Amino acid sequence: MPPVKPARNWWLWGGAIGFLVAMTWWSAVGIGFSMTELACNITGGGRLLQESWPPDFGFLPRLVDPFMETIYIAIIGTVVGGILAIPIAVLAARNLTLGPLVWFADRNFMNVLRTLPDLFWAMLFATAVGFGPVAGALALSVFTIAVVSKLWSESLEAIDMGLPEAVRSVGGTWLQMVQFGAIPQGLQHYVSYVLYAFELNVRASMVLGLVGAGGIGMILETQRANFEYERVTVIILSVLVAVLVIEQISESIRKKLT
Amino acid sequence: MSDKKGSIRFSDANIVYPNGAVGMKDLNLEIRPGEFVVVVGSSGAGKSTLLRAVNGLNRLTSGTVEVDGVPVPQKDGRELRELRAGVGMIFQDFRLVKRLSVMSNVLIGRLAHVPGWRAMLNLWPAHDRDVAHKALERVGIGEKTWVKASQLSGGQQQRVGIARALAQEPAIILADEPVASLDPVTTHQIMRDLVRINRDLGITTLVNLHFLDLARQYGQRIIGLRFGELVYDGSAETVTDEDFRNIYGRDFTEDDVLDEDAV
Numbered sequence: 001m002p003p004v005k006p007a008r009n010w011w012l013w014g015g016a017i018g019f020l021v022a023m024t025w026w027s028a029v030g031i032g033f034s035m036t037e038l039a040c041n042i043t044g045g046g047r048l049l050q051e052s053w054p055p056d057f058g059f060l061p062r063l064v065d066p067f068m069e070t071i072y073i074a075i076i077g078t079v080v081g082g083i084l085a086i087p088i089a090v091l092a093a094r095n096l097t098l099g100p101l102v103w104f105a106d107r108n109f110m111n112v113l114r115t116l117p118d119l120f121w122a123m124l125f126a127t128a129v130g131f132g133p134v135a136g137a138l139a140l141s142v143f144t145i146a147v148v149s150k151l152w153s154e155s156l157e158a159i160d161m162g163l164p165e166a167v168r169s170v171g172g173t174w175l176q177m178v179q180f181g182a183i184p185q186g187l188q189h190y191v192s193y194v195l196y197a198f199e200l201n202v203r204a205s206m207v208l209g210l211v212g213a214g215g216i217g218m219i220l221e222t223q224r225a226n227f228e229y230e231r232v233t234v235i236i237l238s239v240l241v242a243v244l245v246i247e248q249i250s251e252s253i254r255k256k257l258t
Numbered sequence: 259m260s261d262k263k264g265s266i267r268f269s270d271a272n273i274v275y276p277n278g279a280v281g282m283k284d285l286n287l288e289i290r291p292g293e294f295v296v297v298v299g300s301s302g303a304g305k306s307t308l309l310r311a312v313n314g315l316n317r318l319t320s321g322t323v324e325v326d327g328v329p330v331p332q333k334d335g336r337e338l339r340e341l342r343a344g345v346g347m348i349f350q351d352f353r354l355v356k357r358l359s360v361m362s363n364v365l366i367g368r369l370a371h372v373p374g375w376r377a378m379l380n381l382w383p384a385h386d387r388d389v390a391h392k393a394l395e396r397v398g399i400g401e402k403t404w405v406k407a408s409q410l411s412g413g414q415q416q417r418v419g420i421a422r423a424l425a426q427e428p429a430i431i432l433a434d435e436p437v438a439s440l441d442p443v444t445t446h447q448i449m450r451d452l453v454r455i456n457r458d459l460g461i462t463t464l465v466n467l468h469f470l471d472l473a474r475q476y477g478q479r480i481i482g483l484r485f486g487e488l489v490y491d492g493s494a495e496t497v498t499d500e501d502f503r504n505i506y507g508r509d510f511t512e513d514d515v516l517d518e519d520a521v
Contacts, residue, residue, distance in 0.1 A: 162349065162351055162353045163353050163354075163355065165315065165353070166347070166349060166353035166366070166422075167366060167369065168315070168342070169313055169315060169342055169345075169347040170342060170343065170346070170347075170366060170367050170369055170370060170422070170423075170426055171339040171340065171341075171342035171343035171344075171369065171370030171426075172339070172366070172369045172370065173339065173374065175374070175378075176369050176374070176377065176378075179378065180355070180366055180369065180377075184355045184357060184358065185355075187357075
């Protein structure tokens with residue numbers, strides 16, 4: 001006799017869907033969302049779109065420098081953060097860490113880094129070192145540490161511990177066990193995560209300018225404040241193109257790696 | 259006592275795993291320098307436990323194990339690393355860095371012999387490269403030095419594993435099921451390599467095997483374990499089927515031999 005297919009638990013599914021609907025409804029009421037208001041104000045959005053068109057392509061040349069600054073910020077943030085993420089990820093991997101206390105401290109450190117958003121770090125560093133690209137680069141370094149250490153520590157936990165044990169069996173130290181036994185197995189993932197962090201950083205460094213951390217975001221903010229919507233359109237379009245291009249390149253490299 | 263290196267002595271040694279499983283029970287055993295010992299027993303009998311106790315990968319619950327008269331340290335640290343530097347280990351699953359060259363893999367055997375910063379920066383002294391290369395030639399794959407480990411066959415990968423152990427210039431080699439992932443032809447090649455190295459270099463060799471005919475063919479001395487206890491210790495020439503039955507606690511079948519005609 002073939003095994004009987006277990007009955008689907010309708011109560012569970014019904015309950016889960018009902019819960020989601022209720023949560024969404026409750027949240028919509030909470031933020032004062034109303035369809036009628038949306039319909040009445042839709043013309044306002046239309047006016048904004050009208051003012052934003054046609055894009056002022058004559059503004060493009062003045063975008064080059066801030067644009068490059070954005071890329072520089074992203075590169076520095078990725079490299080510095082990517083390097084600092086290595087020890088943090090290793091110590092956060094349960095199978096490699098130096099002891100429960102180190103692991104616990106490192107995990108919590110990582111959680112703090114990750115919980116605070118990149119905008120917060122940008123504002124913090126802007127206050128500390130002044131407005132400008134340096135603040136942006138520092139903020140993105142922290143952001144990169146948060147992203148890479150979290151992802152990589154998890155893939156390090158999944159490595160085969162046979163090789164690290166072999167390194168210990170020849171009399172290797174803890175550091176050698178990590179360098180020769182663990183990291184070679186996690187290297188592809190590491191490169192992939194750093195490239196992914198770079199993609200995020202390019203996108204983030206556009207936004208960081210809004211709080212004065214340099215780059216193209218800063219131009220975006222000044223033009224918006226001056227109601228130069230045709231220029232804003234050009235900025236947004238160029239950002240869109242740049243992000244797409246960088247993501248394509250990075251993604252194709254990452255595909256080749258795995 | 260001879261001053262030759264590579265003696266091992268277990269005295270009243272016990273290992274109980276955290277889950278309560280007994281890995282080693284009241285073991286008293288002496289292995290002389292240069293011996294070729296095959297350890298047999300059904301799975302879970304404590305073969306690996308025995309080998310891994312020699313280089314401190316498994317810790318004793320009580321008793322002692324000594325290498326050349328010095329107790330194996332039961333905690334991590336410099337003393338344990340120094341002991342391990344002189345004890346090579348070969349694994350069933352080879353444990354190589356697949357993406358790296360054969361040379362890089364064998365040099366891992368030199369880690370404990372060079373200053374840490376040199377190993378870290380991959381600046382290996384000429385002497386150590388030489389030792390690594392000679393180790394590869396000894397197992398007959400000198401021409402594969404710069405090939406990526408992943409491109410080698412299973413038998414060749416295990417030879418890299420042996421070369422890594424040889425690069426340690428060890429007094430003892432522990433081979434934990436070294437042929438369990440290999441086909442019959444390669445199995446015999448690897449076993450012959452181990453015997454030859456033992457004879458040529460006088461390295462004390464402990465090999466775990468689960469095939470009885472291999473144990474009989476290649477062992478000089480056979481040690482039988484059952485539930486962590488030593489139940490047989492004698493020469494390979496005089497071991498009888500009755501002895502094997504006693505070690506395994508059952509009649510053996512064709513699963514217990516490599517060559518089925520041997521049943």
